[in-house]
Amino acid sequence: MQFLTxxxxxxxxxxxxxxxxxxxxxxxxxxxxxxxxxxxSFYAWGAYLASIAIIYLGENEYNSMxxxxxxxxxxxxxxxxxxxxxxxxxxxxxxxxDIHLIVLATFxxxxxxxxxxxxxxxxxxxxxxxxxxxxxxLEIAGVYQGVYSLTLSGLAVVVAFICWYFLKKTKWGKLLQxxxxxxxxxxxxxxxxxxxYLITFIIGGMLGALGGAYVAPTIxxxxxxxxxxxxxxxxxVVIGGMGSVPGALIGSLxxxxxxxxxxxxxxxxxxxxxxxxxAIVLIIKPQGLFAPPKPRKI
Amino acid sequence: MKFGTMKTVSSVFMTFLFxxxxxxxxxxxxxxxxxxxxxxxxxxxxxxPFGIPAxxxxxxxxxxxxxxxxxxxxxxxxxxxxxxDAIYSDESGGGTKQVALFRDFVQKQNVDAMIGYISSGxxxxxxxxxxxxxxxxxxxxxxxxxxxxxxxxxxVFRTQANAVGDSLAAAKYIADEYFKGKxxxxxxxxxxxxxxxxxxxxxxxxxxxxxxxxMPSAVGSSKPQFPKLFAGQYGTEISALSxxxxxxxxxxxxxxxxxxxxxQAMVRGFFKxxxxxxxxxxxxxxxxxxxxxxxxxxxxxxxxxxNVRDNKDPLNTWFVSEYKKRYxxxxxxxxxxxxxxxxxxxxxxxxxxxxxxxxxxxxxxxSAMKGMKFKSFVDTIxxxxxxxxxxxxAISYGVTKYNKAKxxxxxENLKTYAATCIYPPAGxxxxxxxxxxxxxxxxx
Numbered sequence: 221m222q223f224l225t226x227x228x229x230x231x232x233x234x235x236x237x238x239x240x241x242x243x244x245x246x247x248x249x250x251x252x253x254x255x256x257x258x259x260x261s262f263y264a265w266g267a268y269l270a271s272i273a274i275i276y277l278g279e280n281e282y283n284s285m286x287x288x289x290x291x292x293x294x295x296x297x298x299x300x301x302x303x304x305x306x307x308x309x310x311x312x313x314x315x316x317x318d319i320h321l322i323v324l325a326t327f328x329x330x331x332x333x334x335x336x337x338x339x340x341x342x343x344x345x346x347x348x349x350x351x352x353x354x355x356x357x358l359e360i361a362g363v364y365q366g367v368y369s370l371t372l373s374g375l376a377v378v379v380a381f382i383c384w385y386f387l388k389k390t391k392w393g394k395l396l397q398x399x400x401x402x403x404x405x406x407x408x409x410x411x412x413x414x415x416x417y418l419i420t421f422i423i424g425g426m427l428g429a430l431g432g433a434y435v436a437p438t439i440x441x442x443x444x445x446x447x448x449x450x451x452x453x454x455x456x457v458v459i460g461g462m463g464s465v466p467g468a469l470i471g472s473l474x475x476x477x478x479x480x481x482x483x484x485x486x487x488x489x490x491x492x493x494x495x496x497x498x499a500i501v502l503i504i505k506p507q508g509l510f511a512p513p514k515p516r517k518i
Numbered sequence: 519m520k521f522g523t524m525k526t527v528s529s530v531f532m533t534f535l536f537x538x539x540x541x542x543x544x545x546x547x548x549x550x551x552x553x554x555x556x557x558x559x560x561x562x563x564x565x566x567p568f569g570i571p572a573x574x575x576x577x578x579x580x581x582x583x584x585x586x587x588x589x590x591x592x593x594x595x596x597x598x599x600x601x602x603d604a605i606y607s608d609e610s611g612g613g614t615k616q617v618a619l620f621r622d623f624v625q626k627q628n629v630d631a632m633i634g635y636i637s638s639g640x641x642x643x644x645x646x647x648x649x650x651x652x653x654x655x656x657x658x659x660x661x662x663x664x665x666x667x668x669x670x671x672x673x674v675f676r677t678q679a680n681a682v683g684d685s686l687a688a689a690k691y692i693a694d695e696y697f698k699g700k701x702x703x704x705x706x707x708x709x710x711x712x713x714x715x716x717x718x719x720x721x722x723x724x725x726x727x728x729x730x731x732x733m734p735s736a737v738g739s740s741k742p743q744f745p746k747l748f749a750g751q752y753g754t755e756i757s758a759l760s761x762x763x764x765x766x767x768x769x770x771x772x773x774x775x776x777x778x779x780x781x782q783a784m785v786r787g788f789f790k791x792x793x794x795x796x797x798x799x800x801x802x803x804x805x806x807x808x809x810x811x812x813x814x815x816x817x818x819x820x821x822x823x824x825n826v827r828d829n830k831d832p833l834n835t836w837f838v839s840e841y842k843k844r845y846x847x848x849x850x851x852x853x854x855x856x857x858x859x860x861x862x863x864x865x866x867x868x869x870x871x872x873x874x875x876x877x878x879x880x881x882x883x884x885s886a887m888k889g890m891k892f893k894s895f896v897d898t899i900x901x902x903x904x905x906x907x908x909x910x911x912a913i914s915y916g917v918t919k920y921n922k923a924k925x926x927x928x929x930e931n932l933k934t935y936a937a938t939c940i941y942p943p944a945g946x947x948x949x950x951x952x953x954x955x956x957x958x959x960x961x962x
Contacts, residue, residue: 439782
């Protein structure tokens with residue numbers, strides 16, 4: 221029982237982390253059909269901005285509520301600023317180009333933003349541990365868990381709910397679904413697809429930045445730390461189906477749970493098993509588990 | 519005197535003056551400057567805790583030797599009289615990129631020597647290329663024993679002893695200080711969390727082999743953890759280790775991985791439940807300061823960094839004080855390790871020049887360095903393994919304890935293990951030596 225509870229809890233926390241990071245990536249792909257390699261830069265910038273704010277607040281002993289406020293502000297600022305610049309001044313000029321060129325462009329943007337981090341923040345690691353230290357640990361089934369890490373699951377649930385509500389219950393969400401289904405028809409129906417693209421890219425960026433900002437208090441932040449996150453997010457998105465929000469959720473849960481089980485039972489298989497699952501899913505369903513349906517054009 | 523004769527005399531005189539002037543303003547060995555590539559992680563997760571302090575250690579010592587301000591025996595100005603111009607380069611990007619950069623250094627920038635490299639993977643990639651290009655290369659920090667145990671190297675030296683000693687010293691510390699006298703098997707179990715590549719795998723392998731010799735009744739866990747390098751998230755691994763009955767956890771984590779692990783483990787009370795032994799985690803002790811948990815058994819890969827901060831050897835006192843003055847921080851293990859490589863290069867160059875009576879060729883410098891003994895900051899280092907190219911030295915471990923009065927982290931119960939105790943004799947493979955019960959080891 222203790223083993224099962226711990227594996228489930230570990231899997232859930234890791235899945236929550238993966239879900240928050242990969243959600244932005246899958247939404248961007250779903251709407252814009254762009255595989256945004258620069259998504260890792262949003263993650264990194266969110267983490268850096270939040271770290272700077274948290275370290276300042278912690279050293280000056282501000283109320284801890286400000287930590288959480290700064291995390292969300294960092295995500296909003298990073299997503300808004302870089303999302304606007306990248307979409308408005310780079311990607312918008314490339315729509316209609318070969319999809320591989322756009323991927324290469326986002327790859328270039330990723331490295332530019334990585335270097336910018338080095339110029340702005342330097343190479344010294346940042347450790348904004350204050351929120352995680354403050355919340356401490358909690359014993360569950362005989363194993364101490366970090367409370368801050370557990371709150372990540374709460375955040376993932378809130379983000380998933382907001383996403384569902386936005387897509388299913390709001391006018392904007394319906395417009396978005398329309399663009400996901402067919403861009404040309406959406407344009408002919410009078411939807412301002414240019415604006416939808418811009419807003420989607422910003423929201424995707426904010427979600428990536430939120431992942432970095434929220435995880436920052438539990439890790440050491442230094443240039444280059446986001447590279448692996450992009451790779452893992454791609455694995456999740458591919459398993460779930462590129463462009464599918466439920467797919468990102470299920471993909472994250474699958475990867476999180478399977479990885480947790482592997483780490484507890486056969487640590488040497490940890491990495492292998494994630495990509496083995498991805499390969500099996502791709503063999504059975506090459507479009508991923510929940511890939512959105514494609515309209516058939518006559 | 520005719521105008522033509524005057525012109526000839528004056529030009530001969532001017533040439534004479536130029537030659538004399540040159541002789542007095544430059545080294546007696548007639549080479550002004552040498553160019554050396556210094557490679558360490560300047561970006562990425564290994565930059566802050568490892569690469570930057572490493573570069574700073576090299577920079578400080580190079581500047582002091584160039585200026586002739588370093589204490590004895592390094593007080594003679596220059597490298598065989600020449601000023602060393604360092605070209606600092608980033609080690610990030612993996613082995614393929616580093617090999618390309620190394621070739622560029624040698625073939626396009628025409629460097630006189632190469633110093634540095636932290637990652638074992640990079641050292642394994644660079645080693646054969648350095649021999650192929652016949653470029654004197656002094657590795658500073660990387661620790662895989664395979665570098666010399668798989669093949670002897672003609673142009674490659676390493677001033678840092680390999681991971682075998684770090685792991686054996688850790689095992690001996692645990693056996694002597696924690697497991698001795700314990701009667702139950704549960705009290706003598708150990709496990710590990712190490713990065714899944716050459717350094718991490720070798721480190722745990724030799725720790726495990728060491729435990730089998732020092733404390734045969736101790737039992738290793740069947741599920742040691744090997745997360746990938748730069749994973750960043752260790753929540754699941756910490757849970758798995760918490761559920762493991764093993765009390766002792768060995769780790770050779772370094773760079774941001776170690777800091778992340780400490781942060782995530784600390785809030786979960788991990789350091790209160792387990793005895794953690796870290797072979798190279800000194801950087802986090804300073805970064806986290808009073809937040810760093812007491813009671814972690816800490817190694818620094820030699821008599822360097824945290825474990826020798828208070829050592830009063832004049833060379834160490836000079837290094838610590840100058841480093842703090844210049845960089846406003848304590849020198850870390852890698853700062854010492856890179857400085858040591860520069861010092862070894864300087865001594866070899868001076869020795870070769872003295873015996874050649876002129877500025878030495880690369881081959882003369884290599885001959886001088888081969889088998890050389892040199893004074894480090896608090897101990898003596900000997901190139902007595904790997905055909906005279908691989909250094910060995912003592913390794914120390916202590917237990918972290920925050921000194922509230924001084925407001926600084928410290929180590930207590932420091933134990934030092936001589937090279938003769940933790941390294942096999944020359945020409946013997948480490949694994950064979952340990953499996954045969956470490957014959958001939960001298961631990962006093």
